[in-house]
Amino acid sequence: MPQQEEIKHDTDYNDEQVLSDHEIKQRVRKLLHDNMIEGEKGGYNFHYTKPSPETYPFQFFWDTCFHVFTLTALGEHDMAKKHIRSLFKLQKEDGFVGNILYWDRTLPGRITDLFQLKPKAWLHLFKPHMSALVQPPLVAQAVERIYKYSQDTGFLYEMLPKLKCYYGWLIHNRDFEQEGLLSIITPFESGMDWKASYDPVLNFKGKAGPRLFLKVMLIDAYNFFKGYDLRELYRKDRFIVKDAAFNTLFVQNLEALANLCAVVGDKDEEIFRKKAEQCTSSMLKYMYDEEDHAFYDLWGKGKQKLRVKTASIFFPIVLRNIPDEVCNDVLEHHLLSKDGFNVPFPLPSLSTNDAAFNPEESLYIWRGPTWVVFNWFMQQFLLEKGQMQEAQKLLHSVKKLITRSGFREYYNPFTGEGYGARDFTWSGLVLDMIHRQHEAEG
Structure with missing residues (x-):
């Protein structure tokens, strides 16, 4: 339990105490550095942050982008650049980058990952390789964020051809109807x-x-x-x-x-x-x-x-x-x-009115529990639209979740109990939310 001086009292929404912004920053910094890994294998240097130490030990595409947002909020721009460079180390000539990059550990970690490789990839399982799937393409925003804070034009010139090639692959291969x-x-x-x-x-x-x-x-x-x-x-x-x-x-x-x-x-x-x-x-x-x-x-x-x-x-x-x-x-x-989304800890991943709704811990995630990424995503829009109080509510909810349950993969939207992977880095996006809120409020 945090010491009393590490907690602030926010009276705007309720009387529940939450960690101070300073304490959150220190804990997020420790979380990312504890989960960070670098090395060399097969002639490739890699540097990334594991989303969690045990459950997700590989380099994941959109997780790496989330890590960039958190690292830049920490002021660690050079570290963010290393993450992006590592993400593109295995990029194919046609621009493709897979959703999972296997570096030091080359065997899939979950049964659900077994078929996410092309058949020929099974012949090369013991050297660095990628999955055959894609993930939400957040990487241009991640590079834009790095450039915004570092003003490193050299890094931009380095990454721009890779980005253009990657998005070109998506356009030519996944926009089937044009x-x-x-x-x-x-x-x-x-x-x-x-x-x-x-x-x-x-x-x-x-x-x-x-x-x-x-x-x-x-x-x-x-x-x-x-x-x-x-x-x-x-x-x-x-x-x-x-x-x-x-x-x-x-x-x-x-x-x-x-x-x-x-x-x-x-x-x-x-x-x-x-x-x-x-x-x-x-x-x-x-x-x-x-x-x-x-x-x-x-x-x-x-x-x-x-x-x-x-x-x-x-x-x-x-x-x-x-x-x-x-x-x-x-x-x-x-x-x-809050039609179907009226819960003590928003935003639930599924309307509470849906027959599939399950707020508890389960193998079948994204069917009810709250994920920090939803609050992170919607907060910026609310700030841009002048909905300061609604944006602050989403931020405060995340602070309460982390204070109650630590950095977890997802949370019960009614009780705030943490579920899934422990020491999960997505919850570190709270730091970016804090920065946004402060900037918007002046």
Whole structure:
């Protein structure tokens, strides 16, 4: 239990004591450095932060980007650069970067990762390699953040060709209809494993269990035995999903990439801005539901709406080309009114009204518990819209969770109990939230 002087009393929302900002900063710094690893294998130097010491010991794509946001909030810009360089060490000539990079430990750590390699990769399991999957493409924003605080033009020139090649791969390989929307081919690519909005695609209903596990594993096994031939997978259309959160992050990062191009006068700036606009337009056309005031994930070639209210129904409202009236409708009907999301520790990953909702610890995550990343993501939008009090509530909720339960993978939205991996680095995003709040409040 923290000593009394390490805690401050916040009277704006309730009488619960939380760790001071200074104490949070010290604990986040220790968390990241304790989980940090570097070395050399197979002629490659690597340097990254494990999301957690035991559960997630590998370098993960979007986790590395989260670590950059936290490291820059700590002022450790050079360390952030090392993380990004390591992430791109195994980049393919066509631009592809996998969602898991296996460095010193080269064997998959979970049964769910076994089929996430291309068949030929099994011949090279004992040297550094990558998975065959992607994850939400946050890396342009991560590099933009590093440049913002370091003003290191040399690093920008170093990374820009790699970034352009990576986003080019996504555009040419995952925008199957050329309408701007990217598709994922397995639930694990969204970064939100077992997300309930995918249940209709899998012909599953209700609380998660072994039957859901089998259905998801069969998707990954099918992809594996098809050799991750993307055109063939699209033709068969077994799991082609356009995730609202994934595509929101895609748009944000296309804009970040365009901003980086502008810094150095790169002529491709306009290409990425136009692609961001096209994706946003398609999200409005296909994902937004006026009656439900929500953005839904889409399923298959027919772009069928997956009408399940996960926390990602909010995500697209952060985009600058989404009309104000749409943003206000989503905010008023779901986030501010707390329709299905009214819990003591927001934001739950699934509406409490959904039959699949489970706030407890489970193998089947993202089906009810609160994850810090949702609060981190929405706080910036609320600050930009002048919703200072709502933004502060999200920040204060995260502070309470960390004070009560430490740095955990996810939390019970009713009790604040910590679940999943321990010493989990995503919760360190609270430090970036603190910085944002202070900047916005002057």
